[in-house]
Amino acid sequence: xxxxxxxxxxxxxxxxxxxxxxxxxxxxxxxxxxxxxxxxxxxxxxxxxxxxxxxxxxxxxxxxxxxxxxxxxxxxxxxxxxxxxxxxxxxxxxxxxxxxxxxxxxxxxxxxxxxxxxx
Amino acid sequence: xxxxxxxxxxxxxxxxxxxxxxxxxxxxxxxxxxxxxxxxxxxxxxxxxxxxxxxxxxxxxxxxxxxxxxxxxxxxxxxxxxxxxxxxxxxxxxxxxxxxxxxxxxxxxxxxxxxxxxxxxxxxxxxxxxxxxxxxxxxxxxxxxxxxxxxxxxxxxxxxxxxxxxxxxxxxxxxxxxxxxxxxxxxxxxxxxxxxxxxxxxxxxxxxxxxxxxxxxxxxxxxxxxxxxxxxx
Numbered sequence: 001x002x003x004x005x006x007x008x009x010x011x012x013x014x015x016x017x018x019x020x021x022x023x024x025x026x027x028x029x030x031x032x033x034x035x036x037x038x039x040x041x042x043x044x045x046x047x048x049x050x051x052x053x054x055x056x057x058x059x060x061x062x063x064x065x066x067x068x069x070x071x072x073x074x075x076x077x078x079x080x081x082x083x084x085x086x087x088x089x090x091x092x093x094x095x096x097x098x099x100x101x102x103x104x105x106x107x108x109x110x111x112x113x114x115x116x117x118x119x
Numbered sequence: 120x121x122x123x124x125x126x127x128x129x130x131x132x133x134x135x136x137x138x139x140x141x142x143x144x145x146x147x148x149x150x151x152x153x154x155x156x157x158x159x160x161x162x163x164x165x166x167x168x169x170x171x172x173x174x175x176x177x178x179x180x181x182x183x184x185x186x187x188x189x190x191x192x193x194x195x196x197x198x199x200x201x202x203x204x205x206x207x208x209x210x211x212x213x214x215x216x217x218x219x220x221x222x223x224x225x226x227x228x229x230x231x232x233x234x235x236x237x238x239x240x241x242x243x244x245x246x247x248x249x250x251x252x253x254x255x256x257x258x259x260x261x262x263x264x265x266x267x268x269x270x271x272x273x274x275x276x277x278x279x280x281x282x283x284x285x286x287x288x289x290x291x292x293x294x295x296x297x298x299x300x301x302x303x304x305x306x307x308x309x310x311x312x313x314x315x316x317x318x319x320x321x322x323x324x325x326x327x328x329x330x331x332x333x334x335x336x337x338x339x340x341x342x343x344x345x346x347x348x349x350x351x352x
Contacts, residue, residue, distance in 0.1 A: 048276050049172075049174060050277070056209055056275055060213045062210060065210040065214060069211070073201060078182050078203075078219060078220050078225070079218055079219055098219055098221050
């Protein structure tokens with residue numbers, strides 16, 4: 001299954017990018033940003049795998065992210081696999097899970113400034 | 120770490136008889152096994168599949184719900200909490216997340232927990248016992264979005280506090296919802312301040328939002344007769 005998914009040419013994370021900081025003003029104003037942006041895979045104090053919200057959300061549409069998870073326990077009202085499983089009628093046919101919200105969410109993320117990441 | 124995890128499985132209810140399922144159970148043969156989903160709930164450490172984006176840590180989703188009319192105790196808490204699944208990559212995270220209901224649509228007195236693999240979402244866990252949590256109370260209607268932003272920040276290592284983060288919880292309650300993030304060392308003020316500032320940024324909270332830091336030892340002290348895991352305890 002995993003082999004035939006074309007991976008979304010996943011080179012989004014620039015692994016080396018040099019940013020020269022000559023002036024204190026070039027430093028980010030909060031802890032979680034590195035000079036030049038957040039997508040740095042190496043940070044002071046060691047290598048950490050860092051992803052910003054935008055990148056994570058973009059991964060959501062990858063085919064690899066859309067297959068159902070393995071071994072998802074059936075908890076009525078909590079995990080509702082979208083594929084029809086034996087007793088999987090969602091309440092009144094309503095779609096309840098995060099999946100259904102994906103499209104509307106991402107499309108209006110932009111105009112809901114309250115939840116924007118960078119200010 | 121693994122031992123604790125395994126120990127937990129043992130008192131966790133149900134479906135974990137297949138511990139010895141295929142050892143390198145990546146996300147490969149998913150389609151055939153998916154039907155008998157209850158036979159493969161628990162497995163060994165997950166690893167990122169080919170082409171997936173690894174996370175800094177593996178995480179486990181948990182769900183708990185208070186059984187109405189039952190007295191709360193640590194023991195019943197441990198029995199009420201269910202593992203949903205563990206993941207090691209961004210893509211694996213989305214697979215779970217997309218098949219879970221949004222916290223804002225949960226009913227009753229329930230919680231989602233997302234903790235690093237091997238850390239139980241309980242005060243008593245070794246990783247938590249010296250720790251504490253930031254708590255933010257939300258009016259109804261905000262939980263789903265705030266929870267998503269919180270966990271994306273955690274998974275993406277936006278907090279920049281080394282190994283300090285243990286996990287995050289969203290608690291759905293009667294009149295309000297609560298999100299919290301747990302860290303290891305409650306006495307480490309540089310860390311807790313940094314977590315607070317990052318929370319402000321990623322949740323984009325209004326400046327007057329009240330954020331409360333609570334040590335787990337205090338929570339234990341004041342929780343007699345109350346739910347041990349609830350954000351407001």
